[in-house]
Amino acid sequence: MPRRHSLLQLLRRHGPLSRKDLARLVGLTPASVTILTGRMLASGFLLELGEEVSQNRAGRRKVLLDIPYDKFVVLAASIESDGMTAALCRLNGTVVARQTLPLNFQEAPEEALIRLAKTLTELVQDPRVKNNRLLGLGVGIVGPIDRNRGVSLHAYGLWNQEVPVVAILERELELPVCLENNVRALALAEMDFGGLEGGRQLFLKYGPGIGAALIIDHQLSTGAHNRSGELGHTLVPANALVCRCGRTGCLETVASPQAMIDACLNLPSPPATLKDLRTAVDAGDEEVLNALVPVLDHLATALINAVQLFDPHWLVVYGGFLNHPEILKRLSDSMGRLTGDAQAAATLRHCTIPEDAPFLGGAAVAVRRLFLGDSATG
Numbered sequence: 001m002p003r004r005h006s007l008l009q010l011l012r013r014h015g016p017l018s019r020k021d022l023a024r025l026v027g028l029t030p031a032s033v034t035i036l037t038g039r040m041l042a043s044g045f046l047l048e049l050g051e052e053v054s055q056n057r058a059g060r061r062k063v064l065l066d067i068p069y070d071k072f073v074v075l076a077a078s079i080e081s082d083g084m085t086a087a088l089c090r091l092n093g094t095v096v097a098r099q100t101l102p103l104n105f106q107e108a109p110e111e112a113l114i115r116l117a118k119t120l121t122e123l124v125q126d127p128r129v130k131n132n133r134l135l136g137l138g139v140g141i142v143g144p145i146d147r148n149r150g151v152s153l154h155a156y157g158l159w160n161q162e163v164p165v166v167a168i169l170e171r172e173l174e175l176p177v178c179l180e181n182n183v184r185a186l187a188l189a190e191m192d193f194g195g196l197e198g199g200r201q202l203f204l205k206y207g208p209g210i211g212a213a214l215i216i217d218h219q220l221s222t223g224a225h226n227r228s229g230e231l232g233h234t235l236v237p238a239n240a241l242v243c244r245c246g247r248t249g250c251l252e253t254v255a256s257p258q259a260m261i262d263a264c265l266n267l268p269s270p271p272a273t274l275k276d277l278r279t280a281v282d283a284g285d286e287e288v289l290n291a292l293v294p295v296l297d298h299l300a301t302a303l304i305n306a307v308q309l310f311d312p313h314w315l316v317v318y319g320g321f322l323n324h325p326e327i328l329k330r331l332s333d334s335m336g337r338l339t340g341d342a343q344a345a346a347t348l349r350h351c352t353i354p355e356d357a358p359f360l361g362g363a364a365v366a367v368r369r370l371f372l373g374d375s376a377t378g
């Protein structure tokens with residue numbers, strides 16, 4: 001299994017490769033690669049691209065192997081406090097069909113999941129995927145999860161109890177289901193579908209809280225106690241505000257989107273909502289932009305420290321107000337001003353996953369776990 005995983009990962013990163021190149025890159029003998037790829041071709045996990053490419057010296061053409069991207073599909077879903085999304089996707093993250101589902105807070109978690117399963121079942125009926133192999137479902141959910149038990153431990157702003165998400169959805173769909181925290185799942189999606197070069201990524205999801213995920217050597221780094229990436233709950237000196245986590249002084253209390261609104265309270269006409277805030281920034285309202293400087297400085301400080309610690313290829317930001325080019329520019333300026341050089345800010349970039357497609361996190365987890373056979377993820 002690990003060898004199959006290595007071969008498929010290589011093909012995914014490099015594109016089509018010959019058996020000889022695969023053997024060299026993966027460190028196996030050509031004979032072993034021939035046996036292994038033979039098995040994978042027979043089971044449909046590989047595709048021979050014929051004899052298209054460059055001639056070698058002997059005048060023989062190289063046969064290239066690739067992943068049969070259009071032969072498989074996965075189901076994907078996201079469960080967040082502002083609603084659920086469901087989709088049917090190909091192995092490269094292309095969306096075949098999608099659906100948004102509102103959340104009803106009166107509804108028991110199991111009922112919501114049964115409703116989600118029903119929508120997913122409808123998506124699979126799409127005639128365009130009639131001849132495709134459906135591998136299963138990947139779900140990204142807000143809050144901490146227990147991956148071994150497939151349980152959501154606490155979906156903040158949504159459910160206050162443990163919910164056996166995998167057991168319920170596997171029962172309803174009769175398919176393999178894998179679960180991951182939504183921020184971690186999105187970081188994987190950016191790495192796998194967003195064409196992110198380099199295997200080291202610090203991912204920041206901004207709003208409603210401040211979530212982060214760390215990827216090292218293309219793999220999620222979840223931490224010794226599953227708490228890796230809790231950037232929102234790192235401490236800010238001389239901060240007496242109480243956080244929703246119960247502690248005092250967390251970054252989230254001074255740098256979240258809500259903190260941006262709070263920072264404008266003393267202005268003559270303060271923006272009441274994030275939408276108002278966006279309008280003011282769009283209009284180039286200097287008073288508002290100046291009021292945001294301390295907030296952005298807090299965020300910038302935390303990011304500079306994280307970049308200093310983890311030295312990622314990329315610091316990817318996703319969501320909410322950081323999608324605004326002016327705010328991202330000011331965050332970058334803040335990082336430059338606080339460090340005196342452009343090093344940390346140079347790694348900063350926007351996430352390519354659209355904000356209305358959070359299910360792609362689940363798709364990335366499903367592809368890794370159910371197609372690539374990556375046991376370390378999801």
Ligand SMILES: [Zn+2]
Pocket residue numbers: 232233243244245246247250252
């Ligand atoms: Zn906190």
